[in-house]
Amino acid sequence: MQEKSGPKLAFREELPDACPPPEAKAIALSGVYRFLPSANPKNEHFDSYCLLKGPKPPPTVTLCQWSACSLFVTREKAVAKIKLQKLRSRFSHFAILDVPANAGYSESGQNGHLSLWMLKHFDPVTAILKIEEIGDV
Amino acid sequence: MSEKKRRAKYVSTLVYVDEPQLILLESKKTKIIAMAIDLGGHEFPFMAATMTDVDWRKYKRGSVDLRYLFAFARLRRLYKFDLGELNLNTGLLMEPWPADLPVANFLPDSRFFVRDHTEPLPIVQSASALQHFALDGAWGLPDFASFYNKISDIYAFISAIAKFKSAQTSYDEKRSIISAFAHHPFRGGFSYVNLFDHLERLLGSGDSLQVQSIRYASAGYVNVKGNRSVFAEIQEFINIFSNKNEEIGKQYNKLYKYLADGDFLAQDSAALERTSPEILKLIRDEAKTLAHMMSFAEFDLMDTFADRNEVVLAKIIMAFYRRIEQSFMFFAQGRVEFGDLT
Numbered sequence: 001m002q003e004k005s006g007p008k009l010a011f012r013e014e015l016p017d018a019c020p021p022p023e024a025k026a027i028a029l030s031g032v033y034r035f036l037p038s039a040n041p042k043n044e045h046f047d048s049y050c051l052l053k054g055p056k057p058p059p060t061v062t063l064c065q066w067s068a069c070s071l072f073v074t075r076e077k078a079v080a081k082i083k084l085q086k087l088r089s090r091f092s093h094f095a096i097l098d099v100p101a102n103a104g105y106s107e108s109g110q111n112g113h114l115s116l117w118m119l120k121h122f123d124p125v126t127a128i129l130k131i132e133e134i135g136d137v
Numbered sequence: 138m139s140e141k142k143r144r145a146k147y148v149s150t151l152v153y154v155d156e157p158q159l160i161l162l163e164s165k166k167t168k169i170i171a172m173a174i175d176l177g178g179h180e181f182p183f184m185a186a187t188m189t190d191v192d193w194r195k196y197k198r199g200s201v202d203l204r205y206l207f208a209f210a211r212l213r214r215l216y217k218f219d220l221g222e223l224n225l226n227t228g229l230l231m232e233p234w235p236a237d238l239p240v241a242n243f244l245p246d247s248r249f250f251v252r253d254h255t256e257p258l259p260i261v262q263s264a265s266a267l268q269h270f271a272l273d274g275a276w277g278l279p280d281f282a283s284f285y286n287k288i289s290d291i292y293a294f295i296s297a298i299a300k301f302k303s304a305q306t307s308y309d310e311k312r313s314i315i316s317a318f319a320h321h322p323f324r325g326g327f328s329y330v331n332l333f334d335h336l337e338r339l340l341g342s343g344d345s346l347q348v349q350s351i352r353y354a355s356a357g358y359v360n361v362k363g364n365r366s367v368f369a370e371i372q373e374f375i376n377i378f379s380n381k382n383e384e385i386g387k388q389y390n391k392l393y394k395y396l397a398d399g400d401f402l403a404q405d406s407a408a409l410e411r412t413s414p415e416i417l418k419l420i421r422d423e424a425k426t427l428a429h430m431m432s433f434a435e436f437d438l439m440d441t442f443a444d445r446n447e448v449v450l451a452k453i454i455m456a457f458y459r460r461i462e463q464s465f466m467f468f469a470q471g472r473v474e475f476g477d478l479t
Contacts (some may be wrong), residue, residue: 008374035154049156058181058220060147060157070155083246084158085184085205089175113153115264 011104012118013051019064020117024105030098031076031129032071032114035091039131045095046124068107068115068122071099075132077112082134092134097127143216145185146228148258149361153286155185156181159203161259162228163182168193171218171229174243181220184243185231186213194369196251197258199434201251208240215240251434257302266365267349269476272357281353284473287464288371290333292346294457297336298435300344313339314409318442318453326426332456358476365478372475377432378465385430388457392423392451401448415449424451431458 036045047135050057051068057066072078082088099106104123107115118124145162151170152159162169162185170193171185183209184463188196192210195201206213216231223229227232234240252257272281300306301314317335337345347358347455378385396402397422399412421440424447428436443449467473 013352043240056221057192058157058226059223060150060160060220061153065153066156070153075405079152080249081255082151083153083249083253084152084172085243086173086175087154088246109153109255111253111255112259 004109009024011035011047012120012122013067015067016063017077019067021064021103021107022062024115024117026101028101029071029073029106029114029116030051031096032073032099033075034069034071034085034095034124035082036095036131037091039093039127039133039134041095041131042123043125044119051136066116068117071106071114071116072113073108073112077135083097093130094132094134095124096130096132097124098129099124099127121122141264142231142233142341143214143231144228145218145231147223150256151254151317153255159254160220161263162294165232169216170196172203172207172243174217176243177236179219179221183218184234184240185216185218187216188208188213190369195364197434198373198432199250200432202247203245204226208244214279225394235247245284252437257304267364267477267479268361268363268368269479270359270361271474271476272352272355272359272472273474274355274470274472275423276353276355276357277342278353280472281359284464284467285348287460289337289346291457291464292363292372293333293340293370294460295335295370296340296344298362299364299367300340300439301328303439307325315356315442318439319444319446319449331344332453333460368478372430372478374433374461375429375465375468376477378461379468381430382465382469385427385458386462388423388427388430389455389462392427392455395420395423396448396451396455398433399448402465420447422452424454427458428454430463433457 009018023070044052048067048069050063055063056068057063072081078094082091099122100115102119104116104118106117109115142165145164148161148163148168150157150160156173158173160171160183162171164187168188168190169185171183173185174182176182186207188206188210192206193203196203196206201210207215215234217234218231220227220229228261247426286321297314297317302312314336317332317339344364347357347362349362351359382408395416399416425436428439436454441452443453
């Protein structure tokens with residue numbers, strides 16, 4: 001496992017101090033799910049909202065959380081969320097990918113949700129195993 | 138439709154996927170559920186619906202889905218707001234949902250339940266309350282003790298789960314609660330009384346049920362002091378039994394028979410080792426059905442407490458069932474009625 005601190009670790013995005021949090025681990029994630037807006041995955045589909053919308057999150061969200069990429073451990077856990085209006089209107093597909101242990105740091109939340117802080121060298125698009133249409137849920 | 142702007146304060150996030158997707162707000166004592174929506178002209182637009190306490194409890198128990206809260210719930214009022222305008226101290230101002238914006242375009246799909254949240258539910262420390270039970274008919278002292286003990290057990294069971302889920306509960310306390318659930322039901326010479334006694338001890342005097350006053354006569358009463366939301370849950374469980382006691386009883390008997398046939402009732406751990414995975418799956422499925430029929434929403438948590446042991450899981454659910462059923466019989470016999478909760 002890599003040390004989070006130290007000058008050598010370059011993350012994909014600029015992160016605030018003490019981010020990733022201490023609970024985040026550099027572990028391999030096998031077959032995890034990411035929402036996509038189309039069947040053609042692009043690198044930016046894995047950007048955090050910090051990168052996409054700017055470094056001012058809603059007041060309920062920390063800048064560290066805002067700088068993470070959300071993933072789900074199973075299709076079942078991911079597909080349930082697509083019933084929410086904003087997600088349903090924006091996403092049509094899943095990317096299923098393997099994230100190696102040296103790709104970044106992840107923190108397990110409740111109910112199959114993962115926050116991932118990727119390292120700069122990791123290319124999530126090349127880590128995609130499969131694209132699936134979400135379809136009717 | 139609502140007409141005035143309304144101030145609300147943020148309580149907690151319930152679903153987070155790259156950004157908050159579902160949050161809980163509060164306006165005075167009214168709970169408000171709010172879901173992120175795709176709507177131009179806002180930074181973080183949300184649709185919000187006020188909820189009655191009853192509907193919020195139903196949602197927390199998994200008895201209704203999210204769409205129900207936005208589309209069908211009684212007395213709901215709809216609003217919209219921008220989460221970017223939230224001040225954590227003063228809250229935010231919600232605007233009435235615009236009449237020219239079709240609600241149907243923004244509703245969540247059906248079958249999104251509390252189990253689909255990515256974040257834990259907030260544990261609201263509700264103020265202590267006094268539950269009045271009106272007693273009637275002939276009561277012997279053993280009857281009274283039996284009724285009080287059953288209510289006290291149910292109270293301890295529900296409170297222990299709430300305590301486990303509370304962010305204020307320490308890691309060690311949580312471990313103790315898991316241990317109480319996991320170890321008693323499968324221990325040799327087990328008495329279920331041990332589990333409930335253990336839970337009551339873990340709660341401590343501050344969180345346990347306390348008798349405030351009794352009038353031991355016919356007609357009489359007993360007033361007990363405790364947590365308002367736990368009392369409300371007990372009443373809901375009793376109400377569910379009053380509607381489908383026989384149906385739930387049949388399911389209990391079915392599960393009991395599986396355990397009896399497998400020699401599991403005598404806590405024979407060797408029996409588990411010689412049991413096929415198919416039978417264990419059957420026990421799990423039947424226990425889940427029983428929990429569902431009772432509207433007991435914490436089946437998955439019990440499964441975790443039981444360390445995925447099907448027999449321990451089934452025994453926990455069955456022990457809880459028996460306390461409710463035995464309490465319910467006092468109500469069914471006309472000897473007890475729920476009085477005021479003040």
